[in-house]
Amino acid sequence: MNRLALAAAIAVASLGGLRSAVADDKADCSFLEFTATKGKEPAIDPDLKPLEKKLAHSAPFASWNTFRVQTKLDKTLQKSKAEALALKTGTANVILRERSAARVNLGITLDGADGKRVLDAKPDFQTGDWFFVGTSTPNAKDDGHFLALMCK
Amino acid sequence: MADPKPTGTDLELMQHVDGELDEAADREVELRIGRDPDARAKVDALGEVSELLRGHLELATDAVPARRFDQIWREIDKQLDLAAAPAPAAVPAERAASESVMMVLPAQASLWRRVTHWLDRKRGYVITAMVSAGAVAAIALVARPGGTGAAPVEQAVAHRPAELEALDTPGGTWTMMNVSDEDGAATVIWVTPEDTVEGL
Structure with missing residues (x-):
């Protein structure tokens, strides 16, 4: 019985250590700013290859067939430290609010080229999943402007 | 007055009861018991006393828990270790106190021996x-x-789609879409500006 209690204590202590090990205070995130337009021939930027199936077949992307990357960034986000993203169109700020082994909780703001706030969101999503925010471009209402991000 | 000390013959009777006589002596005693009613009575009495004593010892043995036997064996092992080890040098009292955990072995026993001994005791x-x-x-x-x-x-853990703790789109309305395929899941927030007549 004592042996069982000792083993349980070790397991709990070790799992506590594991929990603290995975509940990291940082996240490695990839950001892709891209445009979506309708062209004569479908074209997807090589940097968007990992998203090709989604862009080709899923809403809202299926409305367009040409996708061009404007900005590509990789950043390690530190918890509670805001990072400004210099985009080709407008600006974005992102902050890591919480993270666990499986999920990240971010704060994201997206401002248009005119400086007006487009979006202020606090999403919580699975690590390895892509999260997109998009809107129509001011000068061409039928075109899309997206910021995609994924964290590990 | 009879001599209270056991005679040589009484001693033989006791040895007979305890089965300690050789074959020839035992046969002689049996012959004497056959002839002498007094010797028969003594043998019967000795037999009863032996039986009583044996029964008492068996009961006492049963009453000792198994872990007491373990402790006894450990004590025996300890004594054997001590006997096998060279005579211990004088150990200061404070050192002896500080090494109380290791005192099962002599103070000068090698560190490796102490460690293996401790591991042996705490193996489980x-x-x-x-x-x-x-x-x-x-x-x-x-x-x-x-x-x-x-x-x-992560695949083993059930996948949960993105959740929004807060979302504000000052210049328009928003729509949330979840997309999933063999490459993984994704969530799309599409913001439709207010001045857009037709959304998606």
Whole structure:
């Protein structure tokens, strides 16, 4: 019985250590700013290859067939430290609010080229999943402007 | 007045009862018992006393818990170790006190011997702890974020789509879409500006 209690204590202590090990205070995130337009021939930027199936077949992307990357960034986000993203169109700020082994909780703001706030969101999503925010471009209402991000 | 001390013959009777006589002597005693009613009475009485004593000892043995036997064997082992070891040098009292945990072995016993002795005594705990630690280490290696084994663990955990704690789109309305295919899941927030007549 004592042996069982000792083993349980070790397991709990070790799992506590594991929990603290995975509940990291940082996240490695990839950001892709891209445009979506309708062209004569479908074209997807090589940097968007990992998203090709989604862009080709899923809403809202299926409305367009040409996708061009404007900005590509990789950043390690530190918890509670805001990072400004210099985009080709407008600006974005992102902050890591919480993270666990499986999920990240971010704060994201997206401002248009005119400086007006487009979006202020606090999403919580699975690590390895892509999260997109998009809107129509001011000068061409039928075109899309997206910021995609994924964290590990 | 009869001599209270056992005579040589009485001693033989006792040895007969205890089965300690050789064959010839035993036969002689049996012949004497056959002839002498007094000797027969003594043998019967000795037999009853022996039976009583044996029964009492068996009961006392049954009453000792198994772990007491373990302790007794450990004490015997300890004595054997001490007997086998060279005579201990004088150990200061404070050192002896500080080494009380190791005092099972002589003070000058080698460190390796002390460690192995301690491990031997705590073998069960050590093995259990090592197995537990190994299992936890394996989980930690597989589950660490960004590690090569992260994907299988995350796949094993039920996937939850993105959740929005807060969302504000000052210049328009928003729509949330969840997309999933063999490449993984994604969430799209589409903001439709207010001045857009037709949304998606």
